[in-house]
Amino acid sequence: MDFITVLDFTGVLVFAISGIRLAAKKKFDLFGAAVIGFATALGGGTLRDVLLDIHPIFWMRDLRYIYLILLAVPLTFIFRQYLVKFKTPFFLYDTIGLALYTMIGLQKALAAGYGPTVAIMMGMITAVAGGVTRDVLLNEVPLIFRKEIYATACLAGASLYFLLEHYNVPQVWSISITTIVIITIRLLSIKYKLGLPVIKVID
Amino acid sequence: MDFITVLDFTGVLVFAISGIRLAAKKKFDLFGAAVIGFATALGGGTLRDVLLDIHPIFWMRDLRYIYLILLAVPLTFIFRQYLVKFKTPFFLYDTIGLALYTMIGLQKALAAGYGPTVAIMMGMITAVAGGVTRDVLLNEVPLIFRKEIYATACLAGASLYFLLEHYNVPQVWSISITTIVIITIRLLSIKYKLGLPVIKVID
Amino acid sequence: MDFITVLDFTGVLVFAISGIRLAAKKKFDLFGAAVIGFATALGGGTLRDVLLDIHPIFWMRDLRYIYLILLAVPLTFIFRQYLVKFKTPFFLYDTIGLALYTMIGLQKALAAGYGPTVAIMMGMITAVAGGVTRDVLLNEVPLIFRKEIYATACLAGASLYFLLEHYNVPQVWSISITTIVIITIRLLSIKYKLGLPVIKVID
Numbered sequence: 001m002d003f004i005t006v007l008d009f010t011g012v013l014v015f016a017i018s019g020i021r022l023a024a025k026k027k028f029d030l031f032g033a034a035v036i037g038f039a040t041a042l043g044g045g046t047l048r049d050v051l052l053d054i055h056p057i058f059w060m061r062d063l064r065y066i067y068l069i070l071l072a073v074p075l076t077f078i079f080r081q082y083l084v085k086f087k088t089p090f091f092l093y094d095t096i097g098l099a100l101y102t103m104i105g106l107q108k109a110l111a112a113g114y115g116p117t118v119a120i121m122m123g124m125i126t127a128v129a130g131g132v133t134r135d136v137l138l139n140e141v142p143l144i145f146r147k148e149i150y151a152t153a154c155l156a157g158a159s160l161y162f163l164l165e166h167y168n169v170p171q172v173w174s175i176s177i178t179t180i181v182i183i184t185i186r187l188l189s190i191k192y193k194l195g196l197p198v199i200k201v202i203d
Numbered sequence: 204m205d206f207i208t209v210l211d212f213t214g215v216l217v218f219a220i221s222g223i224r225l226a227a228k229k230k231f232d233l234f235g236a237a238v239i240g241f242a243t244a245l246g247g248g249t250l251r252d253v254l255l256d257i258h259p260i261f262w263m264r265d266l267r268y269i270y271l272i273l274l275a276v277p278l279t280f281i282f283r284q285y286l287v288k289f290k291t292p293f294f295l296y297d298t299i300g301l302a303l304y305t306m307i308g309l310q311k312a313l314a315a316g317y318g319p320t321v322a323i324m325m326g327m328i329t330a331v332a333g334g335v336t337r338d339v340l341l342n343e344v345p346l347i348f349r350k351e352i353y354a355t356a357c358l359a360g361a362s363l364y365f366l367l368e369h370y371n372v373p374q375v376w377s378i379s380i381t382t383i384v385i386i387t388i389r390l391l392s393i394k395y396k397l398g399l400p401v402i403k404v405i406d
Numbered sequence: 407m408d409f410i411t412v413l414d415f416t417g418v419l420v421f422a423i424s425g426i427r428l429a430a431k432k433k434f435d436l437f438g439a440a441v442i443g444f445a446t447a448l449g450g451g452t453l454r455d456v457l458l459d460i461h462p463i464f465w466m467r468d469l470r471y472i473y474l475i476l477l478a479v480p481l482t483f484i485f486r487q488y489l490v491k492f493k494t495p496f497f498l499y500d501t502i503g504l505a506l507y508t509m510i511g512l513q514k515a516l517a518a519g520y521g522p523t524v525a526i527m528m529g530m531i532t533a534v535a536g537g538v539t540r541d542v543l544l545n546e547v548p549l550i551f552r553k554e555i556y557a558t559a560c561l562a563g564a565s566l567y568f569l570l571e572h573y574n575v576p577q578v579w580s581i582s583i584t585t586i587v588i589i590t591i592r593l594l595s596i597k598y599k600l601g602l603p604v605i606k607v608i609d
Contacts, residue, residue, distance in 0.1 A: 030402070031399055046254075053256075121472070142438070198434065199439060199482060232603065232604050269523060279605060342542075
């Protein structure tokens with residue numbers, strides 16, 4: 001199992017656990033919690049594969065994604081007391097996941113023959129559509145539409161990737177730089193409480 | 204028209220009517236009610252076909268599914284006074300539908316070349332995703348995430364199916380036993396008010 | 407760029423701006439507003455292409471759709487004071503868009519080899535599913551399920567199209583008449599405050 005796979009699977013586990021905790025707070029039962037964990041961790045990639053017409057969907061081809069969700073439910077239960085203290089590592093992993101999913105989505109779109117614009121969108125969808133699906137199922141307004149720089153970090157990073165590519169930066173560098181930039185933007189936006197502006201409407 | 208088709212179509216009608224009644228309670232108009240009926244009865248199978256990349260989607264190939272939804276709207280209107288008394292037969296049919304849809308989804312995934320894990324998930328999605336879509340469109344927290352043993356009955360039944368298959372039980376028996384087990388679990392869970400546990404989170 | 411393309415693109419812009427304004431009212435940030443604009447303007451066509459298995463999805467093949475959404479965000483910001491006064495032209499364009507999207511969806515389904523029933527449904531989905539997705543993401547009950555004759559105008563127009571076709575009316579006429587009928591039904595329903603009936607349920 002290479003480094004990327006380890007990051008990917010850890011990301012799935014972290015996203016699933018964070019979704020399961022939100023579901024538990026809303027008094028969802030174990031099944032409901034598992035569905036929310038699934039939606040949070042695998043929803044973005046599922047939408048990407050459906051839109052790009054890539055079949056089998058990634059978690060149908062590699063069943064370990066499903067098993068990770070099933071594992072996340074008892075893990076959340078067993079470690080529920082400790083998870084509260086894990087806020088910082090959780091946040092860091094969420095950020096790494098954000099960057100990683102963006103790059104995976106982007107690469108999948110390029111491999112399917114699409115250009116930069118569609119690839120950037122697919123990177124962003126992979127990274128954020130799971131959280132949006134989770135919030136819709138929890139019957140809440142999607143968090144990322146109102147708070148903090150989140151999807152914007154994906155957009156900025158994914159755009160930078162193509163800029164670097166344009167200047168013939170070797171791929172291993174362009175991927176690394178992009179990933180670091182996404183993580184940095186996200187960390188800085190949290191540290192300095194930065195958010196995107198809101199349009200003031202007059203009615 | 205064979206026995207399975209009769210059960211299937213009756214199930215669609217029953218699911219559609221139950222959705223239309225919920226829509227009417229929220230003061231949806233006839234169009235809104237028809238959409239909710241459609242989502243409730245055909246939403247799960249639609250998601251399954253999209254995920255499995257089976258085209259045409261089942262209700263595009265067999266238009267009778269669409270006509271059943273269109274039939275359900277006036278039926279709900281005409282029999283609105285009697286439907287209140289039909290709680291028990293409605294509940295029974297909902298349960299039969301649950302079992303039947305699970306088996307249909309499971310068989311479709313197997314026919315598409317997938318193994319047990321994906322087949323169990325597709326069985327469950329066929330059975331429950333329609334109700335989830337209905338609740339999202341009604342702007343409510345999906346009922347099955349919080350109450351009663353519902354999807355769990357599908358999961359248990361679908362898993363049993365593969366256990367029986369593993370021991371070379373003839374298919375007609377494994378399908379029958381599985382269907383009966385799903386219905387029994389559901390009926391017992393209602394009779395004894397059983398539910399899945401909820402994870403208590405500490406924040 | 408032919409007349410239909412001009413109408414199509416203007417329709418996308420108008421739908422996107424109306425979605426962005428609703429998002430701004432709910433204090434969504436610029437990213438959230440762009441997603442709502444995208445969902446409103448392109449969500450219906452996306453669902454249609456996924457259901458019909460038409461790939462690449464229309465906005466992946468013609469990137470100008472994406473650029474129009476990105477253009478709609480600053481336009482809404484810059485002209486926010488004037489947009490309030492544009493209620494009537496906005497409403498007219500929304501109505502033209504409704505008719506146009508219905509016809510585009512209908513034609514796409516026919517071109518994919520489906521018959522009238524599926525074509526009528528795809529026309530309707532193209533025209534209304536974007537607004538439904540917008541309302542789900544805004545965490546509100548979809549407006550068109552409760553108010554005014556909207557989808558019904560699509561249904562009536564699309565059905566009329568096949569009636570005219572049945573009597574061998576030349577296509578240029580059947581499309582024109584259908585479009586005018588959809589617009590007229592919508593305008594009359596607003597003028598006379600017509601709505602569909604609601605089923606009264608007894609519980």
